[in-house]
Amino acid sequence: MKVKICGVTNVKTAQVAVEAGADAIGFVFAESKRKINPDEAKKISISIPDHILKIGVFVNETKEVLESVYKDVGLTHLQLHGDESPEFCHSLRFPVIKAVRIENESDVHxxxxxxxxxVLVDSPAGKYHGGNGTTFDWNLLQNIEIPREKLILAGGLNTENVLLASELIKPVMIDVSSGVETGGIKDEKKIKSFINKVKLGGI
Structure with missing residues (x-):
């Protein structure tokens, strides 16, 4: 199972994550305490191996900005965490991850x-559109036909609950941000522990 460490803001954290076995690094370009500018993200992007997915997180951004940042930073995917329509997502020239916030069964559909x-499933929006450190009712996903090879699970995951969540939902990738932080800052020990749990914990 793949792991994405999201909200990375410096080269050292990215390299620690990659060395620990992360498959993807996420850069938040939307309003967030983890927001990064494209120039800084590019420095991180070029410091990590080509096979690592480099995912930019945006909220209700214009097509022009999305495609410009994608090329400038060297991203592999655009993660859209706002109110983007299916038509808008389809209009983009680059690979898209659409985040869907799950609060009830209608959201699942x-x-x-x-x-x-x-498609990334996440908790309902709090102060920000993601990275709020809260879970949602994973059972809501039990009775819907979702291609698991396209499903990314996010929302309040940590070393204590990630095995249970993954067993229930069986996503292709786990996305974590606040769950590997201490005091709002990425914690190298927590990053390593989380990745080890996912990779070696029987998933």
């Missing part, structure tokens, strides 16, 4: 509206 490279 929205997943099937998006024909994207991946």
């Amino acid at each position: 929205r997943i099937t509206e998006y024909d994207c490279d991946y």
Whole structure:
């Protein structure tokens, strides 16, 4: 199972994550305490191996900005965490991950509206559109036909709950941000522990 460490803001954290076995690094370009500018993200992007996915997180951004940042930073995917329509996602020239916030069963059915490279399921929005450190009712995903090879699970995951969540949902990738932080800062020990749990914990 793949692991994405999201909200990375410096080269050292990215390299620690990659060395620990992360498959993807996420850069947040939307309003967030983890927001990064494209120039800094590019420095991180060029410091990590080509096979690592480099994912930019955006909220209700214009097509022009999305495609410009994608090329400038060297991203592999655009993660759209706002109110982007299926038509808008389909209009983009680059690989798209559409985030869907799950609060009730009707939200779950929205997943099937998006024909994207991946769909990321996350908790309802708090102060920000993601990275709020809260879970959602994973059982809501039990009775819907979702291509698991396209499903990314996010929302309040940590070393204590990630095995249970993964067993229930069986996503292709786990996305973590606040769950590997201490005091709002990425914690190298927590990053290593989380990745080890996912990779070696029987998943």
